[in-house]
Amino acid sequence: xxxxxxxxxxxxxxxxxxxxxxxxxxxxxxxxxxxxxxxxxxxxxxxxxxxxxxxxxxxxxxxxxxxxxxxxxxxxxxxxxxxxxxxxxxxxxxxxxxxxxxxxxxxxxxxxxxxxxxxxxxxxxxxxxxxxxxxxxxxxxxxxxxxxxxxxxxxxxxxxxxxxxxxxxxxxxxxxxxxxxxxxxxxxxxxxxxxxxxxxxxxxxxxxxxxxxxxxxxxxxxxxxxxxxxxxxxxxxxxxxxxxxxxxxxxxxxxxxxxxxxxxxxxxxxxxxxxxxxxxxxxxxxxxxxxxxxxxxxxxxxxxxxxxxxxxxxxxxxxxxxx
Numbered sequence: 122x123x124x125x126x127x128x129x130x131x132x133x134x135x136x137x138x139x140x141x142x143x144x145x146x147x148x149x150x151x152x153x154x155x156x157x158x159x160x161x162x163x164x165x166x167x168x169x170x171x172x173x174x175x176x177x178x179x180x181x182x183x184x185x186x187x188x189x190x191x192x193x194x195x196x197x198x199x200x201x202x203x204x205x206x207x208x209x210x211x212x213x214x215x216x217x218x219x220x221x222x223x224x225x226x227x228x229x230x231x232x233x234x235x236x237x238x239x240x241x242x243x244x245x246x247x248x249x250x251x252x253x254x255x256x257x258x259x260x261x262x263x264x265x266x267x268x269x270x271x272x273x274x275x276x277x278x279x280x281x282x283x284x285x286x287x288x289x290x291x292x293x294x295x296x297x298x299x300x301x302x303x304x305x306x307x308x309x310x311x312x313x314x315x316x317x318x319x320x321x322x323x324x325x326x327x328x329x330x331x332x333x334x335x336x337x338x339x340x341x342x343x344x345x346x347x348x349x350x351x352x353x354x355x356x357x358x359x360x361x362x363x364x365x366x367x368x369x370x371x372x373x374x375x376x377x378x379x380x381x382x383x384x385x386x387x388x389x390x391x392x393x394x395x396x397x398x399x400x401x402x403x404x405x406x407x408x409x410x411x412x413x414x415x416x417x418x419x420x421x422x423x424x425x426x427x428x429x430x431x432x433x434x435x436x437x438x439x440x441x442x443x444x
Contacts, residue, residue, distance in 0.1 A: 129170040137166035189223045190417055191233060192242040193251075203334045204390040205360065205406060206244075209267075212410025213242065220418055238262060240417045243269055249310075263420035267413055268311050276416045277428040278409060282311050285402035285433035286318025286357075289385055292400070292435060293355050294322050297444035298383065302351060304329040304339060304358040304367060315359045315387060329356060332363070336394065339366030347374060354383060354444040361386035361401050365394045368440060379442035389436060398438035405431050 135145035140159060148155050148163040155163075192213065194206070201207070214224045227233035234241060234253030241257055244267035257264050258274040271277040293301060301323045306312040308331070319326055330342035339358070343366060358364040364386030371382050378384055378397070386392075389403030412429045419426045 129172040131172070133170055134163060134167045134172050137170060138163045186239055187237040188221065189225050189236075189238055190217055190240045190242065191225045191227050191236065191238040192244055193227055193233070194244055195228060203360075204362065205334065205388040205404070208390075208406040209244070209410035209413070212407045213414045216411055216414030217417065222418075239421050240265065242267060242413055242417060243275075244413070263417065265413055265416045265420065267409070268309075270310060271428065276420060276426045278413045278416060278431075279310075279429070280404045280409060280431045281433050282314035283318035283321075285387065285404070285435065286315040287321045288318075288435045289357060289387070289400070289402050290319045290322035292437060293357070293383065293385065293441060296383070296441065298355045299323075299444070300351075300353045301355045301357060302327040302329050302346065302353045304342060304356060304363050305331045306359045306363075307331050307333060312359060319357055326357070327351060327353065329367075334360040334362040334388075336362055336366045336369075339363040340370045343367040343370040344373075347371070347376075355441070356382065356384050358384065358386045361388045361390050361392050361399055364399050364401070364440070365392045368395055368397070368399075378440055383441040383444070385441055389434075397440055400438040400441040401436055403434045403436050405433070 131145055131149075132142055135142045138145065138159075140163060144155065144159060145163050148160050192210070194210075210226075217224050222239065225233075225236070225238070234257060240263035241253075242265050243251060243254075249270050254264070254272055258272075264272075264275040265278060266272060266275045267278045268280065268282075269277075290301075301319075303316060303319055303326050305316055305328065312331070329346040332338040332342060339362065343356070347370065356364075356367050358367060364384050367384045368378050371378050371384065376382050384399070386399045386401040387404070389401050389406075392399055409431055412431065416426045416429065
């Protein structure tokens, strides 16, 4: 039985065309002019051997670029379920795609960060430390952090969490609410800033619990909290998905929203589970994604990039009313 056939190489193409290896390489790279006759001879030899050309990844790595930007989003399943994450990711991919770069979605484990990436975006994960951070900085890989720790050597993209939460709390205070509770995100930079803004107005606000932007989990926490008859007149949630879960649980118990209980959220995303509009803090999700991608492009080019903090806006809906 014959052995396996060896795949053709550029050296084979050069030999078949009767040219030097460097001439064959220049034919495909286009870095220097090659006569039309030589070019045709090399291409004809490559076609006859079934050689399709240089490996684009290998070529890009030799230039010091992979053409790929990684984005660490923690658990992929959680990122794709969060309606506040998708518009931001769409905007990032649109800007990077227009610049000819690919986007690699990855978890926050260390192995993905060791891939040959032109830059890395750390987003959504919310952790205060990340194993690959030091290695990426040491390798001088541009690192852009979204709503996370403002680590040295990175560019930080954020929104005004505290100001938005304080404005929402002031709205409830103006409606006469004094007994207020909060359902928070899991421990993270956004969680701390949003809770700090709320406590500027309601320093003694009780805590319903903490969870991700998960409808079922928010409803379960609200059920446990309301079963204890806390006597609160409003619950402020740190995401609109959480707020939708609280509204559903309140109605299941026969409570009217907002007559019996006011509920507010954060993010400004669509909540198709509800037949009322939420009072919420609207964050510029698309603008945040574009700012992130533009910071990546600037850092890849070697430019200095300032941190960015984007404004938010209070939107009063049907889910809050007088205490």
